[in-house]
Amino acid sequence: DGGITQSPKYLFRKEGQNVTLSCEQNLNHDAMYWYRQDPGQGLRLIYYSQIVNDFQKGDIAEGYSVSREKKESFPLTVTSAQKNPTAFYLCASSMAGGRNTEAFFGQGTRLTVV
Amino acid sequence: GQQLNQSPQSMFIQEGEDVSMNCTSSSIFNTWLWYKQDPGEGPVLLIALYKAGELTSNGRLTAQFGITRKDSFLNISASIPSDVGIYFCAGRQGAQKLVFGQGTRLTINP
Numbered sequence: 001d002g003g004i005t006q007s008p009k010y011l012f013r014k015e016g017q018n019v020t021l022s023c024e025q026n027l028n029h030d031a032m033y034w035y036r037q038d039p040g041q042g043l044r045l046i047y048y049s050q051i052v053n054d055f056q057k058g059d060i061a062e063g064y065s066v067s068r069e070k071k072e073s074f075p076l077t078v079t080s081a082q083k084n085p086t087a088f089y090l091c092a093s094s095m096a097g098g099r100n101t102e103a104f105f106g107q108g109t110r111l112t113v114v
Numbered sequence: 115g116q117q118l119n120q121s122p123q124s125m126f127i128q129e130g131e132d133v134s135m136n137c138t139s140s141s142i143f144n145t146w147l148w149y150k151q152d153p154g155e156g157p158v159l160l161i162a163l164y165k166a167g168e169l170t171s172n173g174r175l176t177a178q179f180g181i182t183r184k185d186s187f188l189n190i191s192a193s194i195p196s197d198v199g200i201y202f203c204a205g206r207q208g209a210q211k212l213v214f215g216q217g218t219r220l221t222i223n224p
Contacts, residue, residue, distance in 0.1 A: 042120075042214055043214045102147060103147070103204070105156035
């Protein structure tokens with residue numbers, strides 16, 4: 001089945017450690033996105049990429065890094081510089097520009113710093 | 115960053131009632147999307163709108179792309195318990211990134 005897959009579903013990290021969240025899609029979408037969601041809040045854009053080997057900062061990029069070496073994959077690294085990393089992280093993908101640019105989301109990764 | 119104003123922020127209704135929510139923007143969008151998010155899950159696309167004035171239905175859900183291209187509305191008729199969740203609107207200008215509203219949390223009393 002075509003879709004977008006995030007892993008793991010739950011992730012625990014010790015303070016001071018970097019951690020990488022996986023996002024893979026087989027929808028042949030050009031654009032991919034990472035959002036952060038805090039309890040009772042909306043979605044805030046961390047990074048997005050509209051083409052392989054290119055990405056742009058979103059509204060809350062500090063403390064995060066990404067790469068886009070393959071069209072299918074857009075991993076997000078939460079670094080030790082992120083002061084409050086505990087949150088629900090959502091990855092999405094879409095065609096870039098034009099019509100039929102619906103974004104489809106993965107199931108999310110809940111990151112908890114312990 | 116750019117924001118959409120989504121209202122209401124929360125709704126508490128009785129089962130069987132109709133629901134209306136909306137999103138407004140100071141900017142013109144050429145795409146409006148409506149999503150529903152269940153607890154602990156990713157948002158699921160409900161309806162996509164691409165043309166000003168467009169009215170689209172998906173079962174008991176109906177959404178409209180405002181004529182001014184600066185707003186969109188979502189209506190749910192005859193609500194049922196599984197309609198509970200958070201509803202998000204999202205808009206896009208051309209090839210720009212999607213912008214999301216803050217969400218409407220729907221609670222239904224049986």
